[in-house]
Amino acid sequence: MRTLCFSLLLALLMITACKDEGEPKVAKSIESMKNKGLPALAIHGGAGNLKKLNLTAEEEAEYHRVMKQALETGYALLKEGKSSAEAVVAVISILEDSPLFNAGKGAVFNHDGVNELDAAIMNGESLDCGAIAGVKRIKNPIHLAKLVMDSSKYVLLAGNGAEDFASENGVAFVEPSYFFTEHRWKQLQEAKEEKDMKLDHSGLNNTDPDAEKKFGTVGCVALDIYGNIAAGTSTGGLTNKQYGRIGDSPLIGAGTYANNATCAVSCTGKGEDFIKLSVANDISSMIKYQGISLDSACTSAVQKVKDFGGRGGCIAINTNADIAFAFTTTGMFRGYINAQGILKTDIYK
Ligand code: ASP
Numbered sequence: 001m002r003t004l005c006f007s008l009l010l011a012l013l014m015i016t017a018c019k020d021e022g023e024p025k026v027a028k029s030i031e032s033m034k035n036k037g038l039p040a041l042a043i044h045g046g047a048g049n050l051k052k053l054n055l056t057a058e059e060e061a062e063y064h065r066v067m068k069q070a071l072e073t074g075y076a077l078l079k080e081g082k083s084s085a086e087a088v089v090a091v092i093s094i095l096e097d098s099p100l101f102n103a104g105k106g107a108v109f110n111h112d113g114v115n116e117l118d119a120a121i122m123n124g125e126s127l128d129c130g131a132i133a134g135v136k137r138i139k140n141p142i143h144l145a146k147l148v149m150d151s152s153k154y155v156l157l158a159g160n161g162a163e164d165f166a167s168e169n170g171v172a173f174v175e176p177s178y179f180f181t182e183h184r185w186k187q188l189q190e191a192k193e194e195k196d197m198k199l200d201h202s203g204l205n206n207t208d209p210d211a212e213k214k215f216g217t218v219g220c221v222a223l224d225i226y227g228n229i230a231a232g233t234s235t236g237g238l239t240n241k242q243y244g245r246i247g248d249s250p251l252i253g254a255g256t257y258a259n260n261a262t263c264a265v266s267c268t269g270k271g272e273d274f275i276k277l278s279v280a281n282d283i284s285s286m287i288k289y290q291g292i293s294l295d296s297a298c299t300s301a302v303q304k305v306k307d308f309g310g311r312g313g314c315i316a317i318n319t320n321a322d323i324a325f326a327f328t329t330t331g332m333f334r335g336y337i338n339a340q341g342i343l344k345t346d347i348y349k
Pocket of ligand 1: 215235246
């Protein structure tokens with residue numbers, strides 16, 4: 001009897017102890033979910049055969065300056081408690097406003113000398129996403145993509161429908177001439193000439209005419225202090241593209257994807273290959289089904305792009321603040337601020 005009483009007392013004491021210990025643990029884990037306090041973000045400004053671009057020291061410095069400005073702006077917003085999606089929009093807007101990158105102000109021309117812009121954003125917590133394609137008068141396409149995500153029942157709006165939605169929602173329009181830059185115009189003329197040359201000398205020249213081009217699309221992935229990740233991508237597409245052509249950037253799962261359970265991804269490269277291989281979703285799926293690291297998934301995905309005959313790269317982040325970059329080209333404009341607050345920007349391999 002005494003033994004039984006003692007055992008019962010011991011069991012009661014253990015239950016009480018577990019309860020006492022258990023409650024704060026649960027409370028603590030909810031608290032840490034609410035505020036992990038470790039924002040981080042990464043950007044890209046396109047991949048390409050960058051050594052051949054012969055950037056001057058001044059030009060290189062300007063790329064680094066704008067990337068740093070974009071990263072610092074996004075990081076400050078994340079630190080003050082803005083969501084990862086809000087930071088992605090702010091960061092990409094800065095890159096869109098710079099003529100250096102193939103998005104917004106610096107967008108490339110299609111074959112007809114018109115700028116047609118695509119963008120997408122995705123929220124890793126809710127899987128909400130928004131995208132726009134083929135807009136011609138929207139100063140910051142990433143803003144409109146977020147508006148589609150937040151204020152419409154759709155995921156992707158294209159062309160006039162997207163622009164009508166923008167004007168109904170008070171989005172700022174610019175004249176198409178806003179997107180004119182001399183160097184993009186020159187690139188279009190060169191691309192047109194190269195196409196002629198390739199046709200004229202197709203038997204003599206085995207070199208891919210795209211090989212020297214860079215993909216200047218911009219992208220951002222971010223982790224906010226609430227532990228949520230988001231991804232965004234914005235682009236003018238490919239120089240000399242046919243009107244109406246849409247690449248991977250605004251297609252969820254191809255050029256852009258985010259899911260708190262796996263990662264947030266933004267890609268750059270020849271969109272047709274990234275669409276065929278569902279690159280952004282492939283990275284997420286490899287993490288989900290194979291349990292591999294963020295870095296391995298990105299490396300493996302771009303290797304598949306390469307094996308497929310494509311070119312380009314990607315950036316990714318997860319809720320642990322791991323950041324990964326991978327590209328098949330000799331360079332990719334890129335940068336990050338990690339969870340330790342360390343900022344780094346880079347161009348070449
Ligand atoms: N992926 C973009 C597209 O194909 C181009 C780029 O990355 O620069 O539209």
